[in-house]
Amino acid sequence: MKNAVTGAIREALQVTAVFIAVALAFTMVSVLTSDIHFKIGIFRPLSAIPPHLAALAGVGLAVGIVACLFSMRFSLKLILLSIVLTLLFDLDHLPSAVGIAQPIRPAHSLLFLGIVILAELVILRKPLGTAALIGAAFLGHIATDSGVFPLLYPFSLHYFQLGSTYPWLYLAAFVLAAMAGVLTRFPPRLLNFSNR
Numbered sequence: 001m002k003n004a005v006t007g008a009i010r011e012a013l014q015v016t017a018v019f020i021a022v023a024l025a026f027t028m029v030s031v032l033t034s035d036i037h038f039k040i041g042i043f044r045p046l047s048a049i050p051p052h053l054a055a056l057a058g059v060g061l062a063v064g065i066v067a068c069l070f071s072m073r074f075s076l077k078l079i080l081l082s083i084v085l086t087l088l089f090d091l092d093h094l095p096s097a098v099g100i101a102q103p104i105r106p107a108h109s110l111l112f113l114g115i116v117i118l119a120e121l122v123i124l125r126k127p128l129g130t131a132a133l134i135g136a137a138f139l140g141h142i143a144t145d146s147g148v149f150p151l152l153y154p155f156s157l158h159y160f161q162l163g164s165t166y167p168w169l170y171l172a173a174f175v176l177a178a179m180a181g182v183l184t185r186f187p188p189r190l191l192n193f194s195n196r
């Protein structure tokens with residue numbers, strides 16, 4: 001039991017470490033390469049941060065529970081990962097937190113999502129279930145955020161606006177979470193390049 005808990009925490013930490021490295025690198029590149037007019041990201045008021053983080057953690061927990069339900073067993077790794085990953089998409093706010101002008105939410109983009117999933121699959125040889133879970137965390141995060149997102153960054157600098165809550169985004173997050181659960185329970189044998 002203790003070994004299982006330690007293993008789940010260790011595996012979650014590995015995935016988290018790669019996610020953080022890719023998020024920070026992606027954010028740094030976005031700051032260094034963006035046109036000055038695109039550098040308009042500002043930090044939200046400090047008082048608004050704890051409730052927002054709590055909402056994101058709650059969505060992450062819900063994503064993890066759905067993944068567990070569809071994997072038909074409790075998985076501490078799935079729960080931990082879905083909470084932490086849902087929160088970590090906001091690492092891209094770091095430059096503005098320390099007063100550096102930056103593009104708004106560069107990691108809230110499909111390219112970042114693709115790169116971070118690829119990094120987990122290639123560097124850590126994670127299974128497709130982890131890829132689906134990262135996708136679910138991304139959708140859950142976007143659904144919980146409000147404001148503007150450069151979804152097609154850097155190919156388009158258009159900011160997409162989310163002004164309120166869109167239930168279909170949560171639904172899409174939970175569908176991906178369910179897929180993550182099924183893929184964790186029944187890993188596809190054709191794609192036998194993963195180590196778990």
Ligand SMILES: [Zn+2]
Binds near residue numbers: 089141
């Ligand atoms: Zn965010």
